[in-house]
Amino acid sequence: xxxxxxxxQQLVDERVAQYRGQTERYLAGEIxxxxxxxxxxxxxxxxxxxxxxxxxxxxxxxxNSQQMRKLAHISRHYDKGYGHFSTxxxxxxxxxxxxxxxxxLAELAEVQMHAIQTSGxxxxxxxxxxxxGAAADELEDPRPxxxxxxxxxxxxxxxxxLPRKFKIAFCASKADRAAIQMHDIGIEVVHNASGxxxxxxxxxxxxxxxxxxxxxxxxxxxxxxxxxxLEAILRVYNQLGRRDNKYKARIKILxxxxxxxxxxxxxxxxxxxxxxxxxxLTEEEFERxxxxxxxxxxxxxxxxxxxxxxxxxxxxxxxxxxxxKRNVDAHQAPGYAIVTLSLKTTGYAPGDIxxxxxxxxxxxxxxxxxxxxxxxxxxxxxxAHVRKEQLFAxxxxxxxxxxxxxxxxxxxxxICCPGGDFCALANAKSLPxxxxxxxxxxxxxxxYDLGEIDLNISGCMNACGHHHIGHIGILGVDKKGKExxxxxxxxxxxxxxxxxxxxxxxxxxxxxxxxxxKILNTYISLRIDGESFLDTYRRAGLAPYxxxxxxx
Amino acid sequence: xxxxxxxxxxxxxxxxxxxxxxxxxxxxxxIIVPLSLWxxxxxxxxxxxxxxxxxxxxxxPEHIASALENFDLVAINFPVFVDGRGFSYGRDLRxxxxxxxxxxxxxxxxxxxLFFLQRCGFNAYALSGAELESALDTFKDFSDSYQAAxxxxxxxxxxx
Ligand code: SF4
Numbered sequence: 001x002x003x004x005x006x007x008x009q010q011l012v013d014e015r016v017a018q019y020r021g022q023t024e025r026y027l028a029g030e031i032x033x034x035x036x037x038x039x040x041x042x043x044x045x046x047x048x049x050x051x052x053x054x055x056x057x058x059x060x061x062x063x064n065s066q067q068m069r070k071l072a073h074i075s076r077h078y079d080k081g082y083g084h085f086s087t088x089x090x091x092x093x094x095x096x097x098x099x100x101x102x103x104x105l106a107e108l109a110e111v112q113m114h115a116i117q118t119s120g121x122x123x124x125x126x127x128x129x130x131x132x133g134a135a136a137d138e139l140e141d142p143r144p145x146x147x148x149x150x151x152x153x154x155x156x157x158x159x160x161x162l163p164r165k166f167k168i169a170f171c172a173s174k175a176d177r178a179a180i181q182m183h184d185i186g187i188e189v190v191h192n193a194s195g196x197x198x199x200x201x202x203x204x205x206x207x208x209x210x211x212x213x214x215x216x217x218x219x220x221x222x223x224x225x226x227x228x229x230l231e232a233i234l235r236v237y238n239q240l241g242r243r244d245n246k247y248k249a250r251i252k253i254l255x256x257x258x259x260x261x262x263x264x265x266x267x268x269x270x271x272x273x274x275x276x277x278x279x280x281l282t283e284e285e286f287e288r289x290x291x292x293x294x295x296x297x298x299x300x301x302x303x304x305x306x307x308x309x310x311x312x313x314x315x316x317x318x319x320x321x322x323x324x325k326r327n328v329d330a331h332q333a334p335g336y337a338i339v340t341l342s343l344k345t346t347g348y349a350p351g352d353i354x355x356x357x358x359x360x361x362x363x364x365x366x367x368x369x370x371x372x373x374x375x376x377x378x379x380x381x382x383x384a385h386v387r388k389e390q391l392f393a394x395x396x397x398x399x400x401x402x403x404x405x406x407x408x409x410x411x412x413x414x415i416c417c418p419g420g421d422f423c424a425l426a427n428a429k430s431l432p433x434x435x436x437x438x439x440x441x442x443x444x445x446x447x448y449d450l451g452e453i454d455l456n457i458s459g460c461m462n463a464c465g466h467h468h469i470g471h472i473g474i475l476g477v478d479k480k481g482k483e484x485x486x487x488x489x490x491x492x493x494x495x496x497x498x499x500x501x502x503x504x505x506x507x508x509x510x511x512x513x514x515x516x517x518k519i520l521n522t523y524i525s526l527r528i529d530g531e532s533f534l535d536t537y538r539r540a541g542l543a544p545y546x547x548x549x550x551x552x
Numbered sequence: 553x554x555x556x557x558x559x560x561x562x563x564x565x566x567x568x569x570x571x572x573x574x575x576x577x578x579x580x581x582x583i584i585v586p587l588s589l590w591x592x593x594x595x596x597x598x599x600x601x602x603x604x605x606x607x608x609x610x611x612x613p614e615h616i617a618s619a620l621e622n623f624d625l626v627a628i629n630f631p632v633f634v635d636g637r638g639f640s641y642g643r644d645l646r647x648x649x650x651x652x653x654x655x656x657x658x659x660x661x662x663x664x665x666l667f668f669l670q671r672c673g674f675n676a677y678a679l680s681g682a683e684l685e686s687a688l689d690t691f692k693d694f695s696d697s698y699q700a701a702x703x704x705x706x707x708x709x710x711x712x
């Protein structure tokens with residue numbers, strides 16, 4: 001993974017000092033609330049319903065055991081002993097003291113971490129595939145490019161006060177595990193006919209109040225132009241994006257209003273000024289960035305032997321078999337596998353993790369996966385390089401610490417925002433809904449029979465829980481001061497991305513689990529030959545679901 | 553307008569008179585005129601000694617691109633400090649239009665933005681309501697930067 005050089009470290013240290021000064025001036029009454037707001041946001045600090053919330057960056061989702069231990073220490077010492085992994089590969093602390101945040105940031109800086117630009121109207125943490133550098137279906141490791149973008153976007157002097165927040169995501173594999181079509185800029189690493197690396201760039205995707213799937217702005221951008229092209233897009237957006245209405249300020253609205261062709265023309269004009277200039281990337285810089293992401297030192301393993309052994313273990317212990325099938329993915333190196341540690345255990349808020357669990361993950365990563373950890377946008381953790389012969393031992397430890405729920409990509413592996421229990425913007429609570437659904441569908445055979453289903457829950461239109469792109473989406477709405485839930489069907493975040501359609505009038509919290517049950521039963525009655533939930537919905541449409549749910 | 557401003561890294565007396573948006577009278581002496589006044593009174597203003605123009609946040613520099621030789625100073629207004637369009641305008645003035653005169657930030661920007669403003673081509677700051685002396689420290693918040701910008705045209709990766 002990326003290791004800071006002296007200069008990276010110095011910048012992060014200087015940032016801590018800067019923010020310490022700003023906090024002191026704020027507490028001394030020298031800066032107003034309004035002025036302090038973007039300063040603290042750009043250091044990850046929100047003021048939430050009950051307390052501040054600090055969002056710590058995990059650049060493109062990769063971190064290590066030492067960093068995880070530091071997070072455990074911080075959550076124990078400065079917070080209430082737990083953290084929450086968000087859908088943007090970040091971790092959030094729910095109870096820090098505003099006065100102590102500079103100290104927390106200083107502690108983070110000791111292990112090369114920070115909270116820079118994790119909120120505010122600036123370029124946010126660049127995200128990518130949680131399996132990057134390990135996935136069997138990968139073209140290249142996208143993280144060297146993410147790191148180049150991280151540097152460029154960190155303290156970018158021109159783009160710290162954009163019309164609205166700005167999110168960039170990369171993918172470099174067959175399956176799109178980073179939902180790049182749902183980002184302000186989505187970047188796919190591609191190769192042209194002569195095998196050269198370049199980028200296919202999408203612009204103007206995003207969820208929120210007006211969900212939009214990104215549109216292609218350039219089919220193949222030769223890789224050396226990455227930064228100048230991004231800079232051109234941002235400069236057009238910074239000047240022309242709407243600032244009069246925060247709900248119309250994202251780049252998706254600008255692209256829609258101008259039309260992609262006119263928008264592209266503007267970008268090309270800007271780009272002409274920057275292209276081939278000093279920000280053009282060099283072969284040397286690519287090599288330097290790549291050198292941090294070399295594959296770990298795999299040992300040679302006989303893959304078919306290892307598989308055979310796993311099959312035997314699975315037969316002997318069906319619990320292990322279930323887990324192996326759901327929580328383990330194919331790796332690019334023979335004899336290795338990718339393990340997803342589920343943070344979706346019934347009784348715990350999705351994405352939540354205690355300090356003790358953090359330390360357990362740190363230990364497991366060291367023992368089984370070269371000390372490296374990933375955070376996924378589905379709010380789970382990943383150990384990306386595990387030897388197959390160690391899977392059984394890993395599984396047993398994972399069970400001890402509550403990470404072995406064999407549900408990855410199944411119904412109870414839901415994405416869920418913190419909602420009304422924590423978030424000041426919420427219309428409704430989301431955590432109790434997730435909990436009620438997990439409890440109702442805790443029969444594992446039933447869940448497996450349903451096949452893979454993405455169920456996503458957001459507490460309001462801001463869509464942090466990605467409800468638009470869940471196969472089943474649940475959205476908290478406010479009806480005359482009461483909390484209600486609107487349900488949508490047919491969203492997808494993969495390559496065939498689609499936005500869910502609203503089923504009909506909303507439901508009370510108590511009704512939601514039964515409604516989900518009716519939807520699932522309708523699916524079971526409609527499916528043909530093991531058809532998936534999404535395929536069945538796409539074939540049969542909304543009508544049969546509507547009928548069964550609203551039948552009197 | 554404050555009588556002291558920060559210019560080229562030091563605190564100096566300000567000689568310029570900033571004319572508000574709806575001005576019609578044109579006084580003697582060094583003046584910074586709103587874009588609308590420049591556009592309606594070009595014939596009178598052009599060729600005048602010590603002339604500046606100011607742009608509001610919805611007035612990109614392309615409005616004055618062909619007339620830049622008339623101005624010793626271009627000021628960019630920040631009606632609220634979170635309106636970041638001015639950062640791009642500063643860069644455009646320097647990078648796209650190669651403007652060499654003074655580029656001044658005016659309006660509601662705050663001292664915590666000075667470092668970034670300087671990187672975007674500004675060299676003068678009519679900063680209101682702040683201790684100018686301590687504000688000067690802000691330029692030293694960071695010892696270097698990753699990106700190319702006006703103050704450092706080479707990105708970090710080309711220099712190390
Ligand atoms: S979706 Fe709404 S309620 Fe949920 S975290 Fe985002 S802003 Fe808060």
